[in-house]
Amino acid sequence: MHLLEIVFSWFYQYIDSITVLSLAAVGLVVIFGVMGVINMAHGEMIMVGAYVTSICYYKGVPVAVAIPLAGLVAAAFGVVLERFIIRRFYGQLLSSMVVTWGISIAMSQAALLAFGPQMRSVPTPFGSFSVGGLSYSYYRVFLFAMVLLMLGALWLILMRTRFGLHSRATMESPQMARALGVYTPRIYSLTFGLGTGLAGIAGGLLAQTSAIGPFLGQAYTPQAFITVVVGGSADILVGLVASVLSLGAVKSIFTNQFNILFGQVALLLAAFFIIRLMPSGISNWIEQRRVSVRATSR
Amino acid sequence: MQRYLGDIAGPLEMGRSVPFWLVFAAAVAIGAGAPLFVSLYQLVQLSDFMISVFLALGLCLIWGYTGILSLGQSAFFGLGGYIYGIVGINLLESQENTNLALIVGLASPVLIAAVLGLVMFYARIQGVYVAILMFVFTLLIQAFLNQTAGEHWHIGIAHLGGNNGLGRFSGEIREPPSIAIGYGSSTIEFGGQTYQFYYLTFTLLVLTYLGLRWLVNSRFGHILVAIRENPDRTETFGYDVRLIQLAVFCLSALISALSGILYVSWGNFITPDVFGVYSNVLPVIWVAVGGRQSLTATVISTFLLVWLSHWLGLHGDYAMIILGGILIVSMMLMPDGVITGIAGFFARWRGDRGTEVEATANPEVTTQMAFAERGIARDQRLLETRALTKSFGGVQAMIDLNLAVSAGELRCILGPNGAGKSTLFRLLMGTYPPDSGAIIFKGQDITRMPPYRRAHMGIGIKFQNMDVYQNLTVRHNLSVPLQHSHRSAEIDIEIARLLDMLHLSGTQERLVSELSHGQRQWLAIGMAIAMRPSLLLLDEPTAGMGPVETKGTGELIKRLNAEGVTILVIEHDMGFVRQLGVPITVLHYGRLFAEGSLAEITDHADVRRIYLGSMMEGRARRRRQNDGPARRTALLS
Numbered sequence: 001m002h003l004l005e006i007v008f009s010w011f012y013q014y015i016d017s018i019t020v021l022s023l024a025a026v027g028l029v030v031i032f033g034v035m036g037v038i039n040m041a042h043g044e045m046i047m048v049g050a051y052v053t054s055i056c057y058y059k060g061v062p063v064a065v066a067i068p069l070a071g072l073v074a075a076a077f078g079v080v081l082e083r084f085i086i087r088r089f090y091g092q093l094l095s096s097m098v099v100t101w102g103i104s105i106a107m108s109q110a111a112l113l114a115f116g117p118q119m120r121s122v123p124t125p126f127g128s129f130s131v132g133g134l135s136y137s138y139y140r141v142f143l144f145a146m147v148l149l150m151l152g153a154l155w156l157i158l159m160r161t162r163f164g165l166h167s168r169a170t171m172e173s174p175q176m177a178r179a180l181g182v183y184t185p186r187i188y189s190l191t192f193g194l195g196t197g198l199a200g201i202a203g204g205l206l207a208q209t210s211a212i213g214p215f216l217g218q219a220y221t222p223q224a225f226i227t228v229v230v231g232g233s234a235d236i237l238v239g240l241v242a243s244v245l246s247l248g249a250v251k252s253i254f255t256n257q258f259n260i261l262f263g264q265v266a267l268l269l270a271a272f273f274i275i276r277l278m279p280s281g282i283s284n285w286i287e288q289r290r291v292s293v294r295a296t297s298r
Numbered sequence: 299m300q301r302y303l304g305d306i307a308g309p310l311e312m313g314r315s316v317p318f319w320l321v322f323a324a325a326v327a328i329g330a331g332a333p334l335f336v337s338l339y340q341l342v343q344l345s346d347f348m349i350s351v352f353l354a355l356g357l358c359l360i361w362g363y364t365g366i367l368s369l370g371q372s373a374f375f376g377l378g379g380y381i382y383g384i385v386g387i388n389l390l391e392s393q394e395n396t397n398l399a400l401i402v403g404l405a406s407p408v409l410i411a412a413v414l415g416l417v418m419f420y421a422r423i424q425g426v427y428v429a430i431l432m433f434v435f436t437l438l439i440q441a442f443l444n445q446t447a448g449e450h451w452h453i454g455i456a457h458l459g460g461n462n463g464l465g466r467f468s469g470e471i472r473e474p475p476s477i478a479i480g481y482g483s484s485t486i487e488f489g490g491q492t493y494q495f496y497y498l499t500f501t502l503l504v505l506t507y508l509g510l511r512w513l514v515n516s517r518f519g520h521i522l523v524a525i526r527e528n529p530d531r532t533e534t535f536g537y538d539v540r541l542i543q544l545a546v547f548c549l550s551a552l553i554s555a556l557s558g559i560l561y562v563s564w565g566n567f568i569t570p571d572v573f574g575v576y577s578n579v580l581p582v583i584w585v586a587v588g589g590r591q592s593l594t595a596t597v598i599s600t601f602l603l604v605w606l607s608h609w610l611g612l613h614g615d616y617a618m619i620i621l622g623g624i625l626i627v628s629m630m631l632m633p634d635g636v637i638t639g640i641a642g643f644f645a646r647w648r649g650d651r652g653t654e655v656e657a658t659a660n661p662e663v664t665t666q667m668a669f670a671e672r673g674i675a676r677d678q679r680l681l682e683t684r685a686l687t688k689s690f691g692g693v694q695a696m697i698d699l700n701l702a703v704s705a706g707e708l709r710c711i712l713g714p715n716g717a718g719k720s721t722l723f724r725l726l727m728g729t730y731p732p733d734s735g736a737i738i739f740k741g742q743d744i745t746r747m748p749p750y751r752r753a754h755m756g757i758g759i760k761f762q763n764m765d766v767y768q769n770l771t772v773r774h775n776l777s778v779p780l781q782h783s784h785r786s787a788e789i790d791i792e793i794a795r796l797l798d799m800l801h802l803s804g805t806q807e808r809l810v811s812e813l814s815h816g817q818r819q820w821l822a823i824g825m826a827i828a829m830r831p832s833l834l835l836l837d838e839p840t841a842g843m844g845p846v847e848t849k850g851t852g853e854l855i856k857r858l859n860a861e862g863v864t865i866l867v868i869e870h871d872m873g874f875v876r877q878l879g880v881p882i883t884v885l886h887y888g889r890l891f892a893e894g895s896l897a898e899i900t901d902h903a904d905v906r907r908i909y910l911g912s913m914m915e916g917r918a919r920r921r922r923q924n925d926g927p928a929r930r931t932a933l934l935s
Contacts, residue, residue, distance in 0.1 A: 038426055085626060093425055093426050094425065094426065094429070097367065097429060098582055098586050098625070098629065099625065099626055099629045101369070101579055101582065101625075102622040102625035102626045103626060105575070105576070105622045106618065106623055108618075109616075109617075109618040109619045109622065110619055113615055113616070215575075222433060222434045226430070261438075261441050264441060268434050268438060272431070275421075275423065276423075288691050
């Protein structure tokens with residue numbers, strides 16, 4: 001094989017690792033990164049998105065409609081959960097963790113009872129192309145583009161809309177935001193719904209790449225948490241990008257060289273070392289450097 | 299009651315009344331007599347239920363009492379079971395007992411927990427991060443074991459068996475043995491389906507329950523709860539929090555491993571599922587629903603819920619939905635646990651406010667605190683900082699501070715907001731390390747010393763925010779700093795004496811959250827004094843106090859100083875500073891700005907300017923935002 005083809009193969013896998021980690025984490029980055037809420041049922045929101053997409057697809061709804069619909073359903077789920085359960089556990093990290101874990105297992109078990117142990121997965125569209133005898137899927141490239149699109153949209157929503165401004169203000173200081181006329185309960189619900197909605201869209205996109213079942217979410221929740229924690233919360237998007245770039249590299253290299261299990265172990269160890277060195281995540285570390293550089297150059 | 303049961307019936311666990319212990323005795327009698335009136339099949343089920351209770355108790359200890367939630371507690375259960383099984387399969391034929399398997403099966407998980415704990419707690423990884431890391435840890439073991447199918451995955455003659463695990467389901471003839479203790483002809487076997495095994499499990503369970511009760515009510519247990527409430531504050535009372543967390547983590551791993559060994563011994567098989575999500579979520583449900591802050595509630599709820607899931611398991615797949623639902627509902631309605639809630643209701647109904655042990659102050663004990671000056675004579679240098687510098691991001695909180703304090707001094711530290719006063723105290727206590735510079739205390743460089751060792755050396759602190767344990771009793775609060783230097787018998791006398799001195803007599807069984815603002819402030823000061831420090835750091839001791847209380851505080855500080863304690867006080871209340879009438883150090887923008895007597899300082903033109911001018915200057919600064927540093931140097935020249 002040509003060197004160039006090997007390099008392309010590695011690059012493709014790297015992009016793929018980045019894509020999967022980003023899709024797993026893109027909703028949680030809002031819920032944990034912005035709101036500071038631990039949602040152990042995050043993976044189940046991805047599962048909901050995948051299920052809605054699959055059901056719609058086999059009812060004849062085009063995928064391009066099914067995936068946004070999946071996002072809406074998951075967002076509605078999120079709003080309901082926030083309103084009736086999660087709201088009571090703000091500021092109690094460990095308790096919110098435990099209660100959302102209860103939601104997680106109840107949801108996956110309910111999916112098992114309602115739809116059986118295996119859901120029909122949606123066929124991967126777009127076909128494939130080959131480089132040097134190895135075949136690659138166009139859809140994976142498309143997924144990467146979708147990740148960029150989702151991150152861009154998230155940035156626009158948080159930084160350029162009135163809702164984003166209110167949301168950031170509420171998370172910074174709910175009392176102050178209330179005093180300035182923001183109706184904070186709605187902001188909490190909507191922000192949570194934004195997070196689960198993104199998870200739903202991610203689930204819809206992922207439904208076309210792999211088998212889906214009631215325990216799909218369990219594979220994504222730990223990865224999502226690791227990615228978000230490593231990223232930190234000073235600037236969630238910078239953090240997420242830095243986190244998936246570094247963790248994705250580790251994961252793809254070790255998966256390539258050994259196997260998937262080694263990839264996961266390496267991912268955990270890498271996350272561990274990063275947290276050890278930068279306890280509040282990469283983005284906080286970057287932020288601190290930037291501030292102190294600015295201060296000393298003055 | 300208290301007299302006969304001692305620590306086992308202490309205040310940190312429900313069950314201090316005679317009826318409770320009668321019920322307990324009845325429960326033990328029923329348990330011991332169960333083989334007389336239930337079938338062998340039911341007895342085997344009971345053994346299984348009890349095995350789960352161990353796992354729950356281990357989680358209750360670290361989560362409920364120490365505040366460490368692990369979402370991977372079953373990892374130690376599984377490791378114990380697997381390691382016991384592997385060693386047992388290998389050695390059973392040659393040794394005809396499982397002595398070594400038991401020891402290795404118990405010790406290895408503890409060792410693994412020690413390594414994990416060292417890495418996590420010494421990296422000061424806390425809270426949700428520990429929970430998630432443990433969760434990922436257990437899932438990785440499961441993923442690893444799941445792919446160990448095939449002949450080449452074996453340890454000695456034990457095949458790991460992939461999904462099927464160890465035991466008959468993998469088609470192996472060799473299954474993990476039941477416990478067999480002893481040598482040669484005196485070996486006692488505890489086959490999983492026998493009476494012997496039931497009695498073994500039952501006895502171990504009663505002993506573990508009573509042992510843990512004793513532990514959590516001991517002095518050590520009081521410290522555990524203090525760590526749960528506020529680890530950082532507890533460290534400043536002289537406790538190596540990381541070491542204690544590590545020790546408890548290992549103990550809970552030991553209990554979980556015991557549970558796992560009993561499980562393997564009971565069924566003669568184990569699969570990677572014991573590391574899975576459900577195996578880990580179940581103990582959390584049992585403990586959370588029952589009441590994580592009570593061992594008794596945990597035992598009861600585990601029994602009931604395991605029985606429920608067993609029953610549900612016979613009637614379809616609804617178990618996890620129903621258990622998840624029970625968890626959610628109970629967390630919403632009774633966040634401290636259903637059993638704990640019911641017990642609390644009964645306690646109120648009986649009018650039981652706990653057994654009040656009202657120790658009376660012994661007037662013969664003098665107020666002389668006997669602050670041993672540990673080798674430093676009065677007027678010798680006690681504390682010195684050399685070019686101490688600290689910045690937070692872009693804010694320079696402390697710049698080249700050189701401060702010298704002699705033994706026996708009492709000094710006020712003044713300065714406008716943001717002058718670096720509290721930063722100085724936190725640097726002295728070791729809450730965070732300085733960027734550069736050195737701190738010398740009693741002739742020793744303590745710059746890199748952790749806070750608990752500084753506390754041992756004689757530094758006591760009251761932080762600016764009221765750092766008392768809000769959810770604990772006054773007595774418990776005071777016992778935390780006292781437990782270092784005092785024997786149990788002395789603690790009661792000392793607490794009574796301190797309460798008397800702090801005008802808090804009669805409040806010792808009350809929760810701190812029920813005290814008034816001023817009383818809490820007194821308590822916080824009292825906790826710092828209880829350390830018997832040679833250097834006492836008081837950050838705004840009179841904040842929130844009325845004039846009478848403020849005056850009392852001033853008298854107390856002067857009296858302590860007269861007894862030989864070196865004291866630094868941060869204060870804004872100029873009336874209070876005047877009452878103390880002691881030398882003053884003024885900080886400004888993280889630098890030493892002026893030193894002198896009260897009269898010198900109040901006449902100091904520059905000091906007047908920084909206090910009065912800070913408002914006007916603030917306006918000026920906003921106008922010319924970029925020349926802030928220039929402005930600072932101008933002020934200092």
